[in-house]
Amino acid sequence: MKKFINDPYDVVDEMLEGFLNVHSRYVRKLDTARTVVRADAPVADKVGIVTGGGSGHKPSFIGFIGDGMLDAVAVGEIFTSPPPLACFEAAKAVDSGKGVLFLLGNYAGDVMNFNLAADMAKAEGIEVAQAISTDDVGSGPKEESHKRRGVVGSFLGWKVGGAKAKAGGSLQECKAAVEKLNDNTRTLGVALSPCTVPAKGTPTFTLADDEMEYAVGHHGEPGTAKIKMMSADDITEKMTLEVLEDLPFQSGDDVAVLVNGLGGTPQIELYICYRKVKKMLDERNIKVALSYVGEFFTGLEMAGFSVTLTKLDEGLHELLGAPADTPYYKLTP
Amino acid sequence: MTDTISTIQMKSALEELCDTIEKEKEYLSELDGAIGDGDHGVNMAKCFREVKKKLAEIPADDMGSLFKSVGMVVLNSVGGAMGALYGTFFLRMSQESVDKQELNLDDMVHNLQAAEKGILDIGQAKLGDKTLLDTLSPAIRSLEKSEKGGRLLPEALAAFGQAAKEGMESTTDMLAKTGRASRLGERTIGHQDPGATSCYFILRSIASSIKAQ
Numbered sequence: 007m008k009k010f011i012n013d014p015y016d017v018v019d020e021m022l023e024g025f026l027n028v029h030s031r032y033v034r035k036l037d038t039a040r041t042v043v044r045a046d047a048p049v050a051d052k053v054g055i056v057t058g059g060g061s062g063h064k065p066s067f068i069g070f071i072g073d074g075m076l077d078a079v080a081v082g083e084i085f086t087s088p089p090p091l092a093c094f095e096a097a098k099a100v101d102s103g104k105g106v107l108f109l110l111g112n113y114a115g116d117v118m119n120f121n122l123a124a125d126m127a128k129a130e131g132i133e134v135a136q137a138i139s140t141d142d143v144g145s146g147p148k149e150e151s152h153k154r155r156g157v158v159g160s161f162l163g164w165k166v167g168g169a170k171a172k173a174g175g176s177l178q179e180c181k182a183a184v185e186k187l188n189d190n191t192r193t194l195g196v197a198l199s200p201c202t203v204p205a206k207g208t209p210t211f212t213l214a215d216d217e218m219e220y221a222v223g224h225h226g227e228p229g230t231a232k233i234k235m236m237s238a239d240d241i242t243e244k245m246t247l248e249v250l251e252d253l254p255f256q257s258g259d260d261v262a263v264l265v266n267g268l269g270g271t272p273q274i275e276l277y278i279c280y281r282k283v284k285k286m287l288d289e290r291n292i293k294v295a296l297s298y299v300g301e302f303f304t305g306l307e308m309a310g311f312s313v314t315l316t317k318l319d320e321g322l323h324e325l326l327g328a329p330a331d332t333p334y335y336k337l338t339p
Numbered sequence: 340m341t342d343t344i345s346t347i348q349m350k351s352a353l354e355e356l357c358d359t360i361e362k363e364k365e366y367l368s369e370l371d372g373a374i375g376d377g378d379h380g381v382n383m384a385k386c387f388r389e390v391k392k393k394l395a396e397i398p399a400d401d402m403g404s405l406f407k408s409v410g411m412v413v414l415n416s417v418g419g420a421m422g423a424l425y426g427t428f429f430l431r432m433s434q435e436s437v438d439k440q441e442l443n444l445d446d447m448v449h450n451l452q453a454a455e456k457g458i459l460d461i462g463q464a465k466l467g468d469k470t471l472l473d474t475l476s477p478a479i480r481s482l483e484k485s486e487k488g489g490r491l492l493p494e495a496l497a498a499f500g501q502a503a504k505e506g507m508e509s510t511t512d513m514l515a516k517t518g519r520a521s522r523l524g525e526r527t528i529g530h531q532d533p534g535a536t537s538c539y540f541i542l543r544s545i546a547s548s549i550k551a552q
Contacts, residue, residue, distance in 0.1 A: 015385060060419075082418045083385070085376050089418040089426075114518040115420035118461050122414075122423060153521070205381040206368050225376040228523060 007207045014204040018061045018083055025068060029333045032072045039095040040088065042068045043078040047100045053171040053180045054078065054100030057109040057164060058093055059116055060085040062203070063224065065334035066161065066303045072332030075168035080123075084203050084306075085225045087115035093123030097132055105133035105177035109163055109184060111156030112138045135177050137184040139163050141193040141314065143252045144221025144230060157224050158266040158303035159191040159314055162326065165335070169328035183325060190317040192252045194245045197222040197229070197268060197310030224268060224305040224312075238275065242282040245313045255292055255315055262296035262326060263287070264314035269304035271311050276300065283313055296326055302335075342492045343441040344548050350399040352548035353409060357391035359540050360384055370533040374520040379421065379533040386417040386425075401440055406433035420518065421534065424458055424471065425541070431457035444485065444492045451479045462517075469513035469520065469527060471538035478503035478542050493549050500546030507531065507539040 011017050022042070026035055033042050041058075048054065057067050058080030067079040078096035080088035097106040108124065110116045117138070124134045140151055141159025156163075163184045170183040197219040200209035210226030213219060218241065221229035236244070255261060265280040267273065280299045287294055295318055316322065330337045360367075360383050367380030393412045399405060406429045414426025431453040436442060442450065455475055464470040481502035485495030510532035515521045520532070 083378075083382060085378055086382055086417065086419040087423075089415040089422050091415040092418070113420075114462070115418065115423065118420055118423035119418055121461060122427075203376065203378050203381070205385075206372070206377050208372070208377070210372065210377055227376055228526065230524075 007202050007204070009202070009204055011204050014207070017204045018081065021061065022081065032333050033068065036095050036099055039092040040081045041078060041092045041096045041099065042071060042081060043096065043099045044071055044073075047077055048102045049077065049100075050102050051104060051174075052102055053104045053175060053177050054097065054102065054106040055109065055164065055167045055171050055180070056080070056093070056096045056100060056106055057160070058082065058088045058096065058120070059111060059113070060087060060225070062201075062306045063303050065301065069334030070161065070164055070332045072330065074172050074328060074330030074337075075164050075332050075335065084205065087113060087119045090119045090122035090126060093120050094126040097123065097127040097134060098130065101132045105135065107167060107171070107177060107180050107184070108134060108136045109160065109167060110136065110138045111160050112140050112154065113156075133177060135181045137163065137167070137181050137188070139184075139188045139191075141188060141191045142195070142223070143192050143249060144194050145223065148252060155223055156188075157193050157195065158264060158312055159188065159193050159316070161302045162191060162262065162264065162314070162316055163187050165330065166322060166325040168330065169325040172328070183321070187316065187322055190253070190322065191314060192249045193312050193314040194249050195222050195224065195229075195268065195310060195312035196220050196241055196245060197226070197308050199270060199309040201226040201269065201306035201308040203306070219310070222268075222308075222310060224303055224308075226305050226308055238278045239282045242279045242313065243286065246283050246286050249313055249315050250290070253315070253317060255290075255317060257291040260293045260295045260318045260323065261287065262298070262316040262318055263294050264298040264302065264316075266298075266303055266312045266314065267301040268308040268310040268312065269301065270307045270309035273300060276311055279311055279313070295323060341549070343443045344447075344492070345441045346399040346402050346405055348548045348551040349402060349442070349545075350394060350405055351551040352544045353405070354391065354394050355547070355551075356541060356544035357387040357394070359544065360387040360537070363540060367533050367537055370531055370536055373530040374515065374523055374527045375533065379537065382417050382419050382421060383537055386413055386422065389416040401436075401438050402442055403433050403437035403439060406430070406436060420462075421537070424462055424534075427457040427461055428454045428541075444482070444490075444495050447492070447496075448479070448482050448486050451482060455479055464517040467513060468516040469510050469532045469535070470517060471532070471534040473510050473513065473532070474503050474506040474535040474538040474542065477506035477509075496546040496549055500543050503539050503542040503546070507535045510535040
């Protein structure tokens with residue numbers, strides 16, 4: 007393992023120390039737990055948008071704390087959900103009296119720890135609701151879509167939830183907006199190389215030189231199949247077809263397209279893949295209304311990318327297009 | 340031969356558990372690497388290092404506070420599904436043993452039944468899903484049987500440890516139906532579950548507590 011780290015057990019704390027220094031205009035850490043909140047939290051008369059999860063997904067999650075997106079993030083160890091105390095403190099720090107929405111990625115640990123935190127929050131009189139993202143079509147059949155993993159589609163959910171909260175939405179309205187986004191979002195990922203959790207020191211899977219891990223998870227979980235290497239156009243086509251069929255997306259739809267790098271794939275390749283997605287959508291008379299290309303949700307240094315499509319209606323389009331100001335995502339009016 | 344476990348014995352067994360986890364961390368991560376993201380050993384080790392520190396600070400006054408101290412550290416030190424599940428396990432044990440200086444077979448059955456219920460409530464897994472429940476539940480069934488059969492605590496604990504071991508081993512042939520591994524479907528068959536394995540280490544230490552000095 008070759009990494010720019012010190013003690014592998016200190017990776018998250020040392021990262022956080024640097025991050026907090028750089029982005030102090032946006033964020034601060036609580037004294038009571040490893041929880042990062044908006045510098046100006048709690049924002050008066052606004053639903054608090056809280057998420058959390060394991061570290062190793064930069065710029066998610068903490069990179070999207072700020073106006074119009076997340077209010078607080080409970081920070082876990084690498085790829086490990088944060089403990090209930092961190093999630094509870096997050097809720098407590100951002101509640102303005104309008105309640106707190108927990109946004110989760112459908113991982114067993116996240117769900118358990120946030121459920122325990124929700125019990126603690128309710129005991130303190132904080133109203134809590136929960137929305138779970140399940141956009142990864144590679145992680146389960148459509149009939150069991152409630153069991154699918156939440157991956158980079160979560161980023162779009164945070165944007166929608168954050169915008170709805172900023173616009174004065176109630177807790178139930180914010181939850182409904184995120185759930186609608188999730189219902190209309192599908193993602194599929196592929197990897198060319200695994201990632202290595204620092205404290206473990208060995209890669210999460212192995213691949214031959216001419217192989218790809220298809221339907222990989224963003225923790226470097228092995229996918230559904232190892233397949234032979236293909237050109238950018240061929241693999242993008244295979245993934246996009248599977249995403250299109252799952253919803254399904256149809257002629258006349260307006261969509262958002264998100265091509266996400268998993269940590270070790272240069273932007274030059276992401277744009278090549280995006281271009282193929284755009285072509286395929288044009289051919290099918292599906293209108294690309296919003297596009298995102300870059301690293302939004304990574305798995306450490308994993309080389310690979312994912313394709314996400316969201317079917318938009320006016321409401322979702324408006325929320326995705328609303329202003330936001332966070333360390334890693336800014337949208338000016 | 341004694342028919343109760345003292346708080347001092349339990350504390351010493353838990354200290355031994357911390358050393359076991361440290362020693363087995365690579366093994367646990369290796370099991371997890373086959374069907375998960377490979378960090379189970381690392382996180383267990385990080386967590387039980389904190390438990391060891393805590394155990395060194397606290398007196399062995401009563402079982403309730405012993406289990407509570409351990410449970411709070413497990414719950415809030417590292418996180419993960421493991422933190423929530425094992426944290427709940429120890430906290431439920433503590434609720435059943437408030438102010439008790441020692442535990443007999445009847446107490447052990449009640450403690451562990453409460454712990455099992457807690458894990459069922461938050462984890463939503465079922466027996467046969469290839470999780471730590473496949474270690475825990477058969478072990479508790481064995482303990483219940485021993486109690487009904489009027490066995491002495493040392494024998495009952497030995498059978499409990501053996502049932503836990505067999506339960507752990509039974510996960511090898513199972514198809515994961517819950518948690519992160521479940522997404523791998525058929526690819527999980529042939530691998531022993533890491534959570535079932537760490538659960539075995541915990542139960543084995545509880546089973547051996549009666550032998551502690």
